[in-house]
Amino acid sequence: MPRHQIKADVLIIGGGASGMMAAVAASRAGAKVILLEKNRQLGNKLRITGGGRCNISNAEPNQRELLSNYGNAKKALYSPYSRFGVQDSLLFFKEIGIDTKTEAKQRVFPVSERASDVANALVSAMERSGVVVHKNSSVDQVKTSNSKIDFVSTHGADYSAGNYILATGGTSRPDTGSTGDGFAWLKTMGHSVNAPTPDITPLAVEESFITKNAGTKITRASISFFVDGQKSKVVVSGDILLTHFGISGPAVLNTARNIGGLLKQGRVVASLDSAPGTDTSEIDATLIKLFEQNPKKQLNSILPLVAPSGFASVLRHSLAGKVDCDVKTSEVSKFTRQTVVDHLKELKFTITGLMGLEKAVVADGGVDLAEIDTKTMRSKVVSNLYVTGDLLHINRPSGGFSLQLCWTTGHLAGLNAAKNIAVV
Template sequence: MKDGDQYDVIVIGGGAAGMMAAGRAAENGKRVLLLEKNKNLGEKLKITGAGHCNITNAEENIHLLLAKYGSAAKFLFSAFAQFGVADTFEFFQKRGLPLVVKENKRAFPKTESALDVFKVLEKYLKQGQVKILANSKVDKFVIKNSRIEKIIVGEKEFVAKNYILATGGKSHPETGSTGDGFVWLKNLGHKIIKPTPTVVPLAVKDNWVKQLAGVTLPNIKINFFVDSKKSLSLKGNVLLTHFGLSGPLILNAAGRVADFLQAGEVTATIDTFPDFDLGGLDKHITGIFDQNKNKTLKNAIKLITPKGTGNVILSLIKIDPEIKINSLTKDQRKIIVNLLKALPVEITGLMGYNRAVISDGGVPLTEIEIKTMRSKLCNNLYIIGDLLHISRPSGGYSLQLCWTTGFIAGNSV
């Protein structure tokens, strides 16, 4: 069965990038078909920013912004000139979704709802009369003379003048991003830089971390050691989970920790009072203890530990919890101070694709015409979003790439 020649453009993959591309092409008057293998579009978009969607990063200085994309920065100037951060603000605000800028210039919808971001794109597709076929897994491309002749979905064939590939990377495969596009692109002759999970939590051995799953340690300093040599110190918040450490600070450090893991045994210490040295913290705690002399350690511990961590820290101290504060020896107090300055963590590795925010790797930008996002190897194929090899931290930089590359491809076809 053949679905005629009625499409100008077929977009494969209905994530953030594919929806933007399909909407833009349709806005320009193209007849667009969007094929998505899931029942619904935008499954990953809906879980971004823990459901709040860090939609872009509001860094106004283009040099500072592009520096976040590492070696890809030099390729992206012209792309961001076509559709940059200001355009993202305008795009969503014009469509009734105001954005707000929070710490580290992270921008979110004012409603803090990723679903609202999705709804704007859904409406954009509807207004452009994009035909959407869900539950349609593209199986393969048929190539002739460096052009895609048709694509195959089960028993069906689809034909268009141009094709936009937006099947995503490999992180959180349950959302549909299973790396299908990488296989086709490799067959086409594209070099695929092996995807690895990059912005990803860290797995740890320590039970105390797992016992505190869900707790955020605020304003701490974490020191990483490679074979006992201090190699990196970072300040910020760390989220403890049932598998290890997470939160933006950790996610953005994962790339460096991956290198450390290649070099040796990686351990870390968490300093819960980075603004005190050991002596200063001892004084601070002594002051608190002096006012609570008749309490048991079990009751006093929460006065000197981050919220929600008292009992677990008590179990690490290995001092009788029933001891009265006025009976604590100087050495016992020292044990407490030392532990609060250096909670020990053994890093066993990075979590996998199922927990990664972004997988690195994909098509190198040298194989793409950045002004149009067209493949240099296949004349009627455009490649966008997480399929591209562009390293970046967490902070809204990934979705901005989807808006930018999706818009350009949609405009170019």
């Protein structure tokens, strides 16, 4: 039986952040657009961004400063960000019903603080502009000849188009649908693809006093890292989130690459200071005073008065077996008191590794920007192909920089794919 043949001006593979943005831009520019998504729902990864709040962009007003967050890609991104940058993206979102607000470190969030609102607004914008969406449509083959894509196939049909936009994402969180399919096709088509490794990712920890307290957030803490007993230069400051496998939080995520380097050198031990602004003698004096004021209470019940919120439970678990926390404060020895102070200022635990791609926020790897015309996001290797989002090899920290990259590259790819439609 002949296979179903479907034609479009612009065919987009992948209905994530960048694919949906590309679809709206191409359709608004007058192209007949079809978007293929393998999942039942669009934007699965977008819906879990920012812990469900969606850090949609970063409003750093100084372009040079903003772009310095993209490592080696900084230079190549001047042109695309001046064509469709942060303000253009935020105006676009306002127009489709997403008002935004800026928080600390210029992180931009939707006022509703719901990532699903952002995904749903993009879905509605696609509907309004006439994009045809085929869900449950996993592309399993991309057929090329003479440096051009001829057609792509799903289980049920072949699709051909004037231009193709590849927006299948990277390899982090494969459960959302981003399984790296695009990397394999890009390689086959002659692109050089850097192998992905987890980049912005949490750290795995050995000690159960950390993992048992999953869900605890230690605010404004500081962690120093030691390799085989030697203090390294790597220090993390900010809010630390304890998880059932180790530690996370923006500051930790953004240091993962450096910790990866330390792990190659030897055994890595972290030393957490839960009260970086207070020195040991001050904490000791506070404890002595609290013991005098509460002579009949147990040490256990005093710990929450000296530990930052949530940290008392970590402290109790880490002190277990070392000191008796049930002892009355009037009977606390100097050794016990000092041990408590040590645990507040230098809580030691072992880093066993970086969490893998299944937990990573972003993985590096992807197509070298030298092979993409970043003014249009058109491939320099395959003439009717445009590439967006996490498929591009661009390192960046967390803070809204990844999604902004999707809005910029998605918009430019959509617009230019629609403008330069080849005859099908």
